[in-house]
Amino acid sequence: MTIKPSIAVVEDDESLRDATVGLLRSHGFIAKGFASPNEFLSSNRIRITSCLIADMRMPEMSGLALYGQLKAQGAPIPTILITAYPEEVVRSRALAAGVTAYLAKPFSEQDLLESINIAAKRGGAQAVKH
């Protein structure tokens, strides 16, 4: 019996944010959208978020910087970065930093679900470790 993880979608583009949240909900996940990294950081959802989907390019800070900040705060939530402009250099930097996946927009449903699966396993491993 697995509990479906709760997913945060941090994406400044409203329609993509809603669409992603909608897709996740259609798969039975609990998903909540945030319009900016700061909105997420100042929310009380960090503790119960088991997977983070974050846009790479956002006004306040990049998705990668958000992941770094969470890691620095001692809450390294397994993170899937999504980007409209994939770059190999950024991908390797992100993966080296510990990000679970780096997906190019438009991402496929399958890639997203697989990444969430991997994130869930990582999150579980971390939970055991701590």
Add this chain to the structure above:
Amino acid sequence: MTMPMLKSTKPLLPFATILLAALIFIADTFTNLEVAMPAFYTAVVLLSVRFCTRRGVIYVAVGCVVLTIVSDFLTPGAAVTEAGILNTLIGIAAIVTTALLALKIETATAAAYEARSQLNHLGRVASLGELTASIAHEVNQPLAATVANANACLRWLAAEPPNLDEARHAVESIVKDGNRASGIIARVRALTQPRPARITSVDINEIVRETLALCDGELKANGIVVQARLAPAVPRLKGDAIQLQQVVLNLILNAIDAINMANGARELVVASEREGDSAIVVSIEDSGVGLKQVQISRLFDAFYTEKPGGMGMGLAISQSIVEAHGGKIWGEANSPRGAIFHFRLPLERG
């Protein structure tokens, strides 16, 4: 030869300079005027800057100083007077100062030239790269939303029982994002559309020459040899000089890229030719990677590109400009290698 002292130039100037130095030497040696004759050597130094490298200019200046001193010993009945020594010192100071200033200006000019050509290049690369990134970003957002919504919709419809409200909501979002994407395309089109034409009477050879001058730094930096074979006395035609320059510039920059993509000869030929009284054809031939048959049919399609990181806009825009001038643009394989692009512009009748 390890360190060239001469820039390639016509031999007239060096001869004139040597002659001038000899005249000053004779005048300095055989006249006993109360003037600092050696100061005139500054003219020799200034002339030498035109045809000598930095090292050459230094040698010329040293030579002038030596001549000044030698002349003092050769002057007939040379009583070493205080005034004579003073004149010599003034002369030497003038020669050295002139040489130093000339070299400094030369360096500054070269640096400015280098900076300008780098700026041109960077500007072009950066603006294209940024434009590509921002278009990719803008278009991928609604695309990603559409894919996600369509997937969600399928899920809602497949549920038992189907969740029609959610499915409808997802489809409405798809419609919205489709419209948004088409709005972005419209904005990009507006951005790349040529500004309203400013039609004047233009000399196409002049436009080609100006564009070649504009690309001079880029061509030299890439070690490309350029030949211009322009038809003598072409009639003027009605057109937008800046738009036509954009076409020529685009074809030349493409040629440079094509040459850089091949590992062969680095030659560019820009030619203009009259087609009777009805038209002028401009051709840009390169020795680059060349064109395959399949490419030729798609060359002028927007977003079609053979260049890594290319936008595929240059030739499409060039075509729209040439056609707006009532002309035609086409490309073909060059022999033995490379490509030739031509555009024909009609001359006015009557």
